[in-house]
Amino acid sequence: MNEEITFILDAAKESMDAAITHLEKEFVKIRAGKASPSMLSNVKVDYYGSQTPLSQVSNINTPDARTISVQPWEKSLLSEIEKAIMNANLGFNPMNNGDLIIINVPPLTEERRIQLVKQAKAEAEDAKVGVRNARQDANKEIRELDISEDLEKNAETDVQELTDTYIKKIDNFLGVKEAEIMKV
Missing domain, CATH: 3.30.1360.40 (Gyrase A; domain 2)
Structure with missing residues (x-):
């Protein structure tokens, strides 16, 4: 594979990792009943x-x-x-x-749990936006390269696969956090 494409994919992966790291930090701040x-x-x-x-x-x-x-x-x-x-x-x-x-730390009420789940979903959506922005930037950089159409399509497919992987990770984190919040 082209060296420039590898570099672009690595940069996209780094940006997507940053979005996941930020999400993890935000999820730690959302309390799920236990004092921390x-x-x-x-x-x-x-x-x-x-x-x-x-x-x-x-x-x-x-x-x-x-x-x-x-x-x-x-x-x-x-x-x-x-x-x-x-x-x-x-x-x-x-x-x-x-x-x-x-x-x-007072125990969470059902109403407060629902609010916290909404907050967690909003944070997850922000992380997904970060991942999608990384995808968009990577695709833009790939299109600017002077390479064949086939190579360009393959690179864009790789970026999409990377994006799908990170979106799935975010959904998994959200599922775990949601279960943690709703557990009485």
């Missing part, structure tokens, strides 16, 4: 005038399946962290006991 430190990954705390990720100013643990504890490295940050968690709009009610912040 990653639920607070988007929380930023005002630390001496700059917005700092919560994980860089505190220790985040899950003592049990329904509780997250946040222990700041500086006690003076307790109220800032509490405020940041409230402002992140995650649906949590942090409790400050003077030493650490305890967050009880």
Whole structure:
């Protein structure tokens, strides 16, 4: 096969891998009933005038399946962290006991589970769009090459097969996440 085509296919594969990686990160943020430190990954705390990720100013643990504890490295940050968690709009009610912040993760209601499934489907659709954009870019680059029609068609077929493989992966991830969310 032509070296340029191989390069284009590798670049498309890389872009599609990036879409899957992004999807996995987004799925971790969608909670499925169990407490996880990653639920607070988007929380930023005002630390001496700059917005700092919560994980860089505190220790985040899950003592049990329904509780997250946040222990700041500086006690003076307790109220800032509490405020940041409230402002992140995650649906949590942090409790400050003077030493650490305890967050009880409420069990999911059926209505909330349905919302989370919709959110997961939207993230999966975004990933599919990323994969399709990679396909479109690869096909465009292939058409710009100075190669025979047969070689061009074969390369476009390879790109389509790659796309189908990644779309299937995304659907599988979504199926697993959906089952995880809906499991009571």
